Amino acid sequence: MTAGARIEHLVTSGKFTLDGGTWDVDNNVWVIGDDDEAVVIDAAHDAEAIAEVLGERTLRAIVCTHAHNDHIDAAPELAARTGAPILLHSDDLPLWKQTHPDRMPDGELSHGQILAVAGVELTVLHTPGHAPGAVCLYAPALRALFSGDTLFAGGPGATGRSYSDFPTIVDSIRYRLLPLPDATVVHTGHGETTTVAAEAPHLQEWINRGF
Template identity: 50%
Template sequence: MDVDLTVTAGNYRFDGVSFAVDTNIWLLGDEEEVLVVDAGFDASAILAAVDGRDVVGIVCTHAHNDHADAALAVADATGAPVLLHPGDEKLWARVNPGRRPDAELADGQVLSVAGSPVVVLHTPGHTAGSVCLHLPDDGLLFSGDTLLAGGAGLTGDAWSSRSALHDSVRRKLLVLPGETVVHPGHGYDTELGAEQDSWA
């Protein structure tokens, strides 16, 4: 499994809060097809990373603008469906009004790219519809803002829950093999084993 990283930059905006942020956009697949994980800020940079390959889907790990505001432009350019958990539909409508995602994600759903299964894990907390993607055959986890190196995404608004996030991490993520490589929505990669103590 090839994993490509493109970092896009812009301003996170939500309920009157705004600050500059870099977002990790992940492309996983091979030389023929890719799955795009998150699509924030810069569709042209994402499309350049796709480099003509077939896009089998655009998964938004959640619907904050820094992860979803370029999703429709990438979809229109590639013909790929946008996939989002229904728990984030109201957030999505704030970022992309007038057009819904193409399909819903569900806990335990199995996607596929380049012959590898991609398991959807619903991990509410940062947002109600946050998801992570686990590739068991490759020992990889794409964690959005549910789990970052040394911490997790923000939970300071009415749409989030710190207790739900902690529960998601403990029940859904820390039960995976400790050597699983975590590719987060912001910042640096980590391994699940290295994050255990932070969530004890």
């Protein structure tokens, strides 16, 4: 791990709402940085709790892995508190507008884009399927992948609702995530971490099951 850079984690709780349904959810929020600056991946539910973890550090960006409401509901408040820009892939703007019709993101994420913080580079990987603009963030210096809801411990993210597609998410995992080094730790949007090595053997099983 790069000297000074670290990964911090908190879990926030709230509601996920889509297609007329609402569910209670716990979300993983990831903070990557050092004692001076950081980025937040997925500002979920509780801007105050996230701000407490940040402390006096400069927040360089609020990165959205996708625009389901449970991953972005606290983003505008956190941006107002810190002055940090909200970054989202443009393909997820229709989902974003369902939650924040009067507040657009501040910048776009694109495949291959590099975000730098605390001496660490985070490479944006466009991984559609769970949502059209879903992205993952790969930090080779930290041996870490922040997968949002694209890949969990045990399988792909859900694809049974609007804006999602199972063959697309399988292709995203197959071609964008599984080629990463086996030791890469996958920090997910919900639940426990996993590794690329742990998930790779199950690809054909996911396909056969239509996971």
